[in-house]
Amino acid sequence: MLEMLQLPYSGSDPLTLGICLDKSRAKEILTYHKIPNAKFLVASRMKDITGTNFEFPLIVKPISEGSSKGIFSSSFVKNTKELEDEVGRILTSYNQPALIEEFLPGREFTVAVLGNGDETEVLPIIEIRYEDFPEDVVPLYSYEAKWILDTKENNFDVFECPAKLNKQLQEKIKETVLRTYNVLKCKDWSRIDVRLDKNGVSNIIEINPLPGIMPDPNENSSFPKAACAAGMDYNQMIQRVLYSAAKRYGLL
Ligand SMILES: Nc1ncnc2c1ncn2[C@@H]1O[C@H](COP(=O)(O)OP(=O)(O)OP(=O)(O)O)[C@@H](O)[C@H]1O
Ligand SMILES: [Mg+2]
Structure with missing residues (x-):
């Protein structure tokens, strides 16, 4: 609507938002550009999983959701029976295909990016430290982790920002993230x-071109957390997004 009305707006266009909402389409583009991401399969019907030879464990998630909707500890599947149960659950409860992926067992990071073109900036990297999770919880940044263990009242401190990384890994993550941002034409x-996969290679899990930005630091929203580590307060962060858009439209 904004485009029809010729009103400038901040953030990615509908094509990028749509592609990133369909995690399999986004992964197809990453794969074309040789950007590492977990091997995957889309199941639109139960019979799509017969005869698959993926190595367990796997993760099963709705193809088009966010905020860990539909991703529970049970999404981490270790055998065919669990795989069938989870695919069935996604197909019936979420009324959309299930995305089945090989499980990436390594360290997890989330990376905020700001700006466009040569001025694109990668903000300090956040690590989700699974060592600090309760012992009986599966190492997934799942619905339980985001919304049950982590509440405003409950001090859930599993985030390290900036993440402790050696120079080489830090540069590799930044490079992979920036290439991803560019090939998907994020704005x-x-x-x-x-x-990280079992060989320590940084793989892209997914792209959030419209990241959550809950203002209260106790909510542990990642983008504001990274902005804060970069020395920005909440308003400065919002203004940086706005100025990036204004500059992109030649309005400054
Ligand atoms: N292939 C994978 N291997 C290992 N863990 C994974 C994989 N895919 C997803 N996860 C785990 O599940 C979590 C949620 O997955 P994902 O980021 O795809 O969901 P989302 O609901 O879109 O998240 P967001 O809240 O960022 O929008 C990840 O942060 C990660 O912990
Ligand atoms: Mg995510």
Whole structure:
């Protein structure tokens, strides 16, 4: 609507938002550009999983959701029976295909990006430290972790920002994230989730071109957390997004 009305707006265009909402489409584009991401399969019907030879454990998630909707500890599946149960759950409860992915067992990061072109900036990297999770909780930044363990009242401190990284890994994550931002034509800002595979290679989990930005630091919203580590307060963060958009439209 804004485009029809020729009103400038901040953030990515509908094509990028749509592609990133369909995690399999986004992964197809990453794969074309040789950006590492977990091997995957889309199941639109139960029979799509017969004869698959993926190595367990796997993760099963709705193809088009966010904020860990539909991702519970049970989404981490270790055998065919669990796989069938989870695919069935996604198909019936979420009325959309299930995305089945090989599980990336390594460290997890989420990376906020601001700006466009040569001025694109990667903000301090956040690590989600699974060592600090309760012992019986599966190492997933799941619905339980985001919304049950982590509440405003409950001090859930599993985040390290800036993440402790050696120079080489830090540069690799930044490079992978920036390439992802560019090939998906993200504009002004995004938050990109990354996890290391069994060989320590940074893989893209997903791209959030419209990241959550809950203002209260106790809510542990990642983009504001990274902005704060970069020395910005909440208003400065919002203004940086706005100025990036204004500059992109030639309005400054
Ligand atoms: N292939 C994978 N291997 C290992 N862990 C994964 C994989 N895919 C997802 N996860 C775990 O599940 C979490 C949620 O997955 P994902 O980021 O795709 O969901 P989301 O609901 O879109 O998240 P967001 O809140 O960032 O929008 C990840 O942060 C990660 O912990
Ligand atoms: Mg995510």
